[in-house]
C-alpha cells in the first residue's frame with residue numbers, strides 16, 4: 013500500500029449543497045466516500061449566500077412593512093438597527109462560520125472528510141497536498157462558483173466587497189455603490205436602502221434583472237427609486253480608485269463616490285484550479301459540460317453551479333439526486349431544465365420559470381402572452397401599499413401549454429409554485445382555465461392572465 017494514496021469507491025470534490033448531498037447519500041448507501049472541501053462544508057449557500065441574504069431580506073421587509081402602516085393602519089416610527097441582523101447571521105445561520113456540525117453529519121453517515129484544496133490529476137484521481145485519492149467508481153466535481161470580479165482598471169487594488177464581505181459585515185456603511193443589477197445586486201441594494209444606507213446601483217445592461225422579462229426590471233427600478241436608491245442602467249464602470257472612499261468613474265464620465273463598493277457582477281467557475289485539463293476539458297470553458305445524467309466523462313460526474321445550468325441551490329440538489337441514482341445504477345429521469353424556477357427575493361419578489369417571451373420567440377415558438385397587473389387584481393388592489401407587480405404567461409399556441417411565466421409581486425415566489433407545476437407538467441391551458449382559483453389570493457391573478465392570452 014502506498015501511504016500517499018487512498019483508494020475508495022467515490023471521491024467528491026467540493027462540499028457545497030451539491031457535493032454534500034451526493035457525498036452524504038452515497039456514504040449512507042454503503043459506498044466508501046471521501047469528501048474534499050477547501051472552505052466550509054455546506055458551501056456558499058448557508059455561509060455567504062441564500063440563507064444569510066434571506067435573513068437580511070426578512071429584516072428589511074419588516075422595516076418596509078412597518079413603514080407602510082401610515083394611511084392604512086395608524087402611524088409608525090421605525091428605527092433600523094443592523095446589530096440583530098449581523099448577530100442572527102453569526103449565531104443562527106453560520107455558527108460563526110464554523111462547519112463542525114456539517115462535517116460531523118457527513119462523518120456520521122460513514123464518509124471520510126478531507127479539508128484541503130483538491131485538483132484532478134486524472135479521471136479517477138484527485139490530489140490534495142500531495143496525497144492522491146483514487147476512486148474506483150466515481151469522481152464527482154461540485155466546486156461551485158465564486159464572485160466574478162470584472163477587469164475594471166483600478167478595481168483589483170481596492171478593498172471592495174463581494175457577497176462574502178457583505179454577509180460578514182457587522183456594521184453598515186453610510187453609502188455604497190453596487191456594481192451589478194442581477195438578483196444578488198438587486199436584493200442587497202434593497203436591504204441596504206431599507207436600513208438607511210445611501211445606495212447607487214449600476215447595471216451595464218439597459219435594465220435591472222437583465223435575465224428576466226423586461227417589465228420586471230423596470231418595475232423594480234421604480235420601486236427602488238421610490239425607496240431612495242439611485243438606479244443607473246445602460247452604463248458601465250470604467251475606472252475604480254480608493255482613497256478612503258471609493259471613486260467609480262462611469263463610461264458616460266460621471267463619477268460616483270461612496271464609503272463601500274459591492275461587486276455583484278456574476279459568478280465564475282475555476283476550471284484551471286480544479287485541473288479540468290486532466291480530464292480533457294478546456295479550462296477556459298465557462299462551465300463543466302455534463303449530459304442529462306450529470307456525466308462529464310467516463311467515471312466523472314459534476315453537479316451544481318459548475319455545470320452552468322443555473323447558479324441555484326435547487327439546481328444543485330436536483331442534479332445531485334440524478335447523479336446519485338446514476339452512480340448507483342438506479343433508474344432515474346434524465347435532467348430537464350425546461351421548468352427551472354428562479355426567484356429574486358426583492359420586494360416585490362420576482363419569480364420566473366421556463367422561457368421569457370423573447371426567448372420563446374427566438375426558439376421559433378408561436379407565442380401567446382397573457383398578462384395581469386397585480387394592483388388591478390382583487391387581492392393586489394386591497395393589499396394597496398407595496399402591491400407592485402404583474403403575472404405574465406408565455407404560451408405555445410400550437411401545443412396549447414405554458415412554456416414560461418413570471419410572477420412579480422407580494423409573495424411572487426410562492427405564486428410561482430403553481431406556474432412551475434403548469435410548465436413542468438405541460439398542463440393544457442384549457443385545464444388551467446377550468447380550475448378554481450381561491451378568492452381573493454395573489455395566485456388568482458393567474459386566472460386573469462389566462463383570460464388575456466393572445
Ligand SMILES: Cc1cc2nc3c(=O)[nH]c(=O)nc-3n(C[C@H](O)[C@H](O)[C@H](O)COP(=O)(O)OP(=O)(O)OC[C@H]3O[C@@H](n4cnc5c(N)ncnc54)[C@H](O)[C@@H]3O)c2cc1C
Pocket residue numbers: 025026027028029030031048049050051052053054055056057060061062063065066128129130131154155156157158175196285286315316317318322323324325326327328357
Ligand atoms: C448572495 C447570494 C445569494 C444567493 N441566494 C440564493 C437563493 O436565494 N436561492 C438559491 O437557490 N441560490 C442562491 N444562491 C446560489 C447558491 O448559493 C449556489 O447556487 C449554491 O451554493 C451552489 O452550490 P454548489 O454545491 O454548486 O457550490 P458552492 O456552494 O459554491 O460550493 C462549492 C464548494 O466547493 C469548494 N471548493 C471549490 N474548489 C475546491 C477545490 N479545488 N478543492 C476543494 N474544495 C473546493 C468551495 O470551498 C465550496 O465550499 C445565492 C448565492 C449568493 C452568492
